[in-house]
Amino acid sequence: MSTDHAAADVVIVGAGASGAAAAWFLARKGHRVVVLEQGDWTRPEDVLSDQDDWEYHRFRTVSPNPNVRAAPADYPIVDTDTPIRPLLFNGVGGSTVLWSSHFPRFHPDDFRVRTLDGVADDWPVSYAELTPYFELNDRMMGVSGLSGDPAHPPRSARQSPPVPLGRGGARLADAFDRLGWHWWPADTAVNSRSYRGRGACNACGPCELGCPNGSKASVDVTYWPDALRAGAELITHARVREITVRADGRASGVAYIDRDGQERHQAGAAVMLAANAIGTARLLLLSRSAAHPDGIGNAEGQVGRHLMHHPIATVTGVFDERLDGHEGTTACSIMSMQFYGTQPGTDFVRGYKLQALRSHGPAVTAAGGFGLDIPWGPGHHARFDELFARTVSLTVTAEDLPDPDNRVMLDPVVVDGSGVAAPSLHYRVSQNSRGILDHGIARASEVMDAAGAEEIIVSPLLEQGGFHLMGTARMGTDPTTSVVDRYGRVHGAPNVLVVEGGTFTTGGAMNPTSTIQAVALWVADHLDQHGPHGEESR
Amino acid sequence: MSTPNDEVSGIRALAATVLPGDGRFPSAADLAVAERILARLEHSPADAAVFAGLLAATATGSTPEAALSELGLSDAAALRRALQCIYAAYYEDPAVRAVLEAHHGYPDRPPQPLGYAPYPGREQLARLEERRTETLETAAWWSARFDELGV
Numbered sequence: 001m002s003t004d005h006a007a008a009d010v011v012i013v014g015a016g017a018s019g020a021a022a023a024w025f026l027a028r029k030g031h032r033v034v035v036l037e038q039g040d041w042t043r044p045e046d047v048l049s050d051q052d053d054w055e056y057h058r059f060r061t062v063s064p065n066p067n068v069r070a071a072p073a074d075y076p077i078v079d080t081d082t083p084i085r086p087l088l089f090n091g092v093g094g095s096t097v098l099w100s101s102h103f104p105r106f107h108p109d110d111f112r113v114r115t116l117d118g119v120a121d122d123w124p125v126s127y128a129e130l131t132p133y134f135e136l137n138d139r140m141m142g143v144s145g146l147s148g149d150p151a152h153p154p155r156s157a158r159q160s161p162p163v164p165l166g167r168g169g170a171r172l173a174d175a176f177d178r179l180g181w182h183w184w185p186a187d188t189a190v191n192s193r194s195y196r197g198r199g200a201c202n203a204c205g206p207c208e209l210g211c212p213n214g215s216k217a218s219v220d221v222t223y224w225p226d227a228l229r230a231g232a233e234l235i236t237h238a239r240v241r242e243i244t245v246r247a248d249g250r251a252s253g254v255a256y257i258d259r260d261g262q263e264r265h266q267a268g269a270a271v272m273l274a275a276n277a278i279g280t281a282r283l284l285l286l287s288r289s290a291a292h293p294d295g296i297g298n299a300e301g302q303v304g305r306h307l308m309h310h311p312i313a314t315v316t317g318v319f320d321e322r323l324d325g326h327e328g329t330t331a332c333s334i335m336s337m338q339f340y341g342t343q344p345g346t347d348f349v350r351g352y353k354l355q356a357l358r359s360h361g362p363a364v365t366a367a368g369g370f371g372l373d374i375p376w377g378p379g380h381h382a383r384f385d386e387l388f389a390r391t392v393s394l395t396v397t398a399e400d401l402p403d404p405d406n407r408v409m410l411d412p413v414v415v416d417g418s419g420v421a422a423p424s425l426h427y428r429v430s431q432n433s434r435g436i437l438d439h440g441i442a443r444a445s446e447v448m449d450a451a452g453a454e455e456i457i458v459s460p461l462l463e464q465g466g467f468h469l470m471g472t473a474r475m476g477t478d479p480t481t482s483v484v485d486r487y488g489r490v491h492g493a494p495n496v497l498v499v500e501g502g503t504f505t506t507g508g509a510m511n512p513t514s515t516i517q518a519v520a521l522w523v524a525d526h527l528d529q530h531g532p533h534g535e536e537s538r
Numbered sequence: 539m540s541t542p543n544d545e546v547s548g549i550r551a552l553a554a555t556v557l558p559g560d561g562r563f564p565s566a567a568d569l570a571v572a573e574r575i576l577a578r579l580e581h582s583p584a585d586a587a588v589f590a591g592l593l594a595a596t597a598t599g600s601t602p603e604a605a606l607s608e609l610g611l612s613d614a615a616a617l618r619r620a621l622q623c624i625y626a627a628y629y630e631d632p633a634v635r636a637v638l639e640a641h642h643g644y645p646d647r648p649p650q651p652l653g654y655a656p657y658p659g660r661e662q663l664a665r666l667e668e669r670r671t672e673t674l675e676t677a678a679w680w681s682a683r684f685d686e687l688g689v
Contacts, residue, residue: 060622
């Protein structure tokens, strides 16, 4: 194994949403930051939405499912024991390269579920403490939206106005008004007008292919240029396989496999994991030593447990006019907080968000879109005609309570291209989550009815919906039930820090990226002020 | 051992079974759908395996309809893969795109570089702006919660 880079102050594993934010912050503060990313950059010309075969690529080469995409940078994820498939992207920018940019913050209530509802745990950090980091992150990313939402605490003016609602979004807004239910234009990490050198969105539609214009705030075009200018060093095609430790159990750096297949070591005073809730748990479990025989942070067997998704149902309305939902940001229009949090008179705790979705191009529509069922064979074209460009959907995005039996483990058989054990997922949708989804399906159907839908199509659980990965290295004050403390430091190895969604104590019902990045900045700020050997983990 | 011509004709039969046409939409058999799929299978081993299984079934006596139906029963994910390949190759065909434009107003071009100009929803947003200063029932509820939290 060779070491060819000078020791870093901080070695960050993963160049996605959280790794980029932390790298930028720490580099700006004068730290020597080295970031290892197993994928590569996505260049504008790599985005294929200007090609006739763009929908084929959406199905395959840029599928959000790494097991379908199977690119060289991807590692297999064994998903035979979960009804929700994992979706993520390995490359500079991480999953933000393919994300849909819906950018809500977690709600203040999401940080104190135990206090409010007597279930799960409160976070050891509050919304108020994260507020300055939310604000800083919004400025770096650029958010389109409208301030003044009564369902959220006040926040600064959005960086650009709301993205167009679209015909479908407008119909749903009218329906919410008729019902007297809350709605608001969704915070969206897409420029509706130019911001920080990035142009305005031209509403091409398939954000999930990547954005050739840089209008979408993937962190390869937001944080990374500034992070590199600030001196952060980014090494691509670097697959980290282990956190190395000293005799006292503290991290000394990471072992990785470079683009040529050579074993290398990057030394660092601190190691920060930003590899999503699957990759981070995998790496902690892989890092076994005399000091950490079951993996770093796993003395109590907590690493990988409490995997949370956002179980999602979709309710689609079919209308008697063209809505042209292929135009505009796919998943960003309006959202409703009407049923967020525990609902009186129900047999479940916590709640859900309703979020409008537009629709798809022809091939994705034919293949099922958001839960459509278009038959193959003689009936195909007639049904296609009824549905294409005439639908709008609502997601029911449920809060998933942490369950220690939902977990990421190391698979005993499957390995990645470098021979390293693959992660496996073990997950069930709880009765509580099912109750939330069923309640949400009924309410969303009321909205569609009020909007004048001629037909309502329900998809009770989105199988390809594992894009919000949380909880596998959860924050807490008790090392027997958590993995990291409130500053992201691993219990028992405080110079190993976690900054991604794995840290989430509970999962809220909000898309997590904004909160992931706020947590990353919070952790980075504390590391900057106190160093890797500061106040001990408690 | 099958030849490329056998494979093209076999895939063509499968595609035509999935998308037979209806008078306005052409049949997949009349387009270059099978050729497109075959070219892509070279780069997608998982898809190639699915089509190899379907072609083996039809070569041993199953009709294309029966082969697809059987696959759906035995391995729904594999059928989904096959259908995605067929739909992608069909709906990008210029003849099909012309039908989409004529009957659905869907422009015969990829999304970029021109993009679209979606309905802005200004009326709804203006209504919201006006109402932002009013006291919504939900606003009062949330406001009390925020006061308690000091945010």
